[in-house]
Amino acid sequence: MRIIATYSIKGGVGKTTTAVNLAFLSAAEGARTLVWDLDPQGAATFLFRVKPRVKGGGKALVRGRSEVDHLIKGTDFDLLDLLPADLSYRHMDLDLDQAKQSTRLLARVLAPVRQEYDCVILDCPPSLSLVSESVFDAAELVLVPMIPSPLPARTLDQLEQFLKDKEARHPSRRAKDPKILAFFSMVDRRRRLHGQVISELLASRSDVLKSEVPASTVFEQMGVRRAPVEYYAPSSPAALAYRALWQEVKERG
C-alpha cells in the first residue's frame, strides 16, 4: 500500500482538486484506491457526494476505538473508496496531542486496511501542526501544489525546515522522512510572472515537477458536477494536465 499526501501550508491552492483527480486516475488504472479526507471542511467528501460524518468522530478513530473498515464509503467510481471528513477533525490536533506516539496514529488507523488498498491519498488540512506531522510520518510521498507567486519557494523551505525540526523534536525516532515533490497549480500562462516564477524554480530546484496544472473553469465545475474532471471533461486541458502529473508522480515518486 502506497500512501501519498496532498499538502500545503496555504489553503486554496488545489490540494483537494489534486487528491480527488489523482485518486480517480489511480483507480482507473486498476489500483484499489482510498482517499482519506482529513480536512474538517470536507471538500473531497462533498465532491464524492458522501455525508461528512464519521461515527464516533475523529477522536475515536485516532484512538483506535472505531474500526476504520466500517467507516469507509464506496464512491461512484470502481475501486475508489473514501474515508470521509468529519467536523470533529478540527480538534484532531488536540486528540493527537493527548495520545502517546501521536505522530504515528494516522498510520496505525490505516493498518487494518493495508491489504485492501494499493494506494491511499491523504487530503490534508492547510497548516503546520501535529496532524501534518502525523501525515508526514504515514506518507511516503508528499505532493505540494504551489501557485506560481513570488513566494512559493519559501513555502517549500518552510516545509523542509519543519521536517528537520521534527527530527529534533523526536530524536529517538528514526522514522523515514517522506519524499517531498512540489508542482505548479492554477497556472495562467498569459501572466508573465507565472512563466517567470516557473522557469526560475524549475532551474534552481530538483524537487519541483515539470507538469503543471492550469487555472481553468473546468475545475470550477467540479463543485457543481461533484466528480473528477477526468470523468466529465476527459479531453479538457485540465484533465490532460492531471494525467501528465500522475505519470510524473509515478515516475519520480
Add this chain to the structure above:
Amino acid sequence: MGTDSQVARRRTYLDTADWRAFQGGWILEVDLENDGEVPVTVTFRDRDSEEVLATQAAASAPAYATDLPKCAPWTDLAEAIEGRRLLVQADTETWTQRMAVLNADRKTTARLLLERHVVTGPHDGRRHTLRTATVTPIRGYEKTAERVDEILVEAGARPSQEALLPAVLKLMGRPAPASRLGPGVPLRRTMTAAQAMGAILDRLREHVVVNEQGVREQLDTEFLHDYRVAIRRARSMVRQADGILAPAAARSLAAELQWLAALTGPVRDLDVHLEELGPAQGDDLDPLRRLLEGRRDIVHAALIAGLDSPRYAELLESWRTVSSAPADAEEAPWAAKPAGSASDAFIARAHRRVIRRGKKITDDTAPEALHDLRKRAKELRYLLECFQTLYPDADRTAVVRELKSLQDNLGEYQDCQVQAAALHTMAEALLESRAAPAATLMAMGRLAEEQEKREARARHDFQARFARFSSPANRDRVAALVGDLGKGDPG
C-alpha cells in the same frame, strides 16, 4: 435510479453432443465481439459456482479438444471431451443495462445490472427471452443493496447466484443436460406395456435425430456410433417386444431399421479400422490409411444418399407412430398389461436364451455360435438398459456387471476376427493395385498376427467368463431383479 449504458454481448455455449463438459462439472463459453468478428474470448467455468477457471483469447471458437490451450486446467476439459466435436448448444445475445441506485445527494448507493438474454436454440432456431438482475452493494451502503435485492425477489426476478446455462436450457424447453444421456426414460411398473414401449422408442428416435447432423457433417466418429447404438437398441426392442406392438407395423419397422443399420455399417467399420491404426504419422501404414480414407469417403456419400431418400423420411415417420398402431388383444396380448410384468418376462426370457446357447459352446464349437451368443447377450443388455427405470439401481447394475464382462469377451473375440480378416482382404487389394511398398504389407501382416493372438486369448477366456455368468449366484441376482424366471414367459 440512474442509467448509464446498454451494451450487447454475444455468447455461445459449447459442449459435445453428449454434454461431456457439463457432465464433468464445467461450462465452456465463447464471447464474440459485438459485430461477431474475431478475436473471441473462450471462458472455462465451474458449472455450479460459475467461477471462472481460465480464460483465453482466440482467433476462433474451439472445435475440438486439440484447439484448447495445452495447459492446466484446460487439459482436464480436453481429456473429458476426447475426440468429440464441440457444438454450439445455445446462442445468447445479452443486452446489458447498468443502473445506479441514487440517494438524495445523487450519490450511487448500489449498482444494478439488468440483463436481457435473447437465447436461440441450435435445433429449432426459436428465440426466447430471459431477464436477470444482479445487485452489487457499494461499501458503506450495504443496506440499500439488501433492500433492492428483496424488491427484485418479490418481483420474481431470477436470483443472480443461479448459473445461467441451466436456466437457458430450461427456457429452450430442453431437459437439463444430465437427464439427456442414455436410453433410460422415466417409466412406472403400473403403466401399460404399450405406453412404456412408446416412451422407449420415442427416446431412441430422438437419439437418432439428435445425432443425424453430426453423422452427415462427419463432425466426429461418435455421432455415427451413437446413431447406430440407438438403431440397434430400437431394432432389438421392436423384435423382442412381440406381443406389445401391432405385429405388422413392428415387422415392417424392424425391416427398415435393419436397412438403416446396413446403410450405416460400412462407414462405422472403416471408422473402427482407422481408429485402430491411429492418426497418420508418416510410417509404413500410411498407404493403408489413405486406402481406408478413400473408401470411407465413398461409403459416406452412399450413406448421405440414403439419409436424403424418401425411404429414410418414411422410416422416421413409422418409428414415431409404431407404438400407437392399433392392435387387438389377440395380436398384442401384452399391450395393455402392466409394463413391470412385461419387462420382467422379456428380461427373464432373454436371460434364459443366453444361458441356453452359451451352455452348448465348447472349445470345438464354430465361431458363428459365439457370434450368435454375442447378439443374444446384446439383446439382454438392451432390455436391461431400456427398462432400467423400472428396477432398483443396485440390483440392475449387479446383473449388468456380469453380463458386461461376458459381452467384453465375446466382443473382443469377434472384433479381432473381423479385423484380421479385413487386413487380409485389404492387403490383397493393395498388392493388386501396387499401391503400397512391401514394408506396408509386412506391417499389416504384423497387425493381423497381433489380432489373431488376441482372438485366441479371448476364445481361451470364454469358458471362465461364461461359467461366472451362468453361476447359481448370478442367476439369483437375475431372479432378485425380475422375480421367478419361470413365470410370465411370453414365448
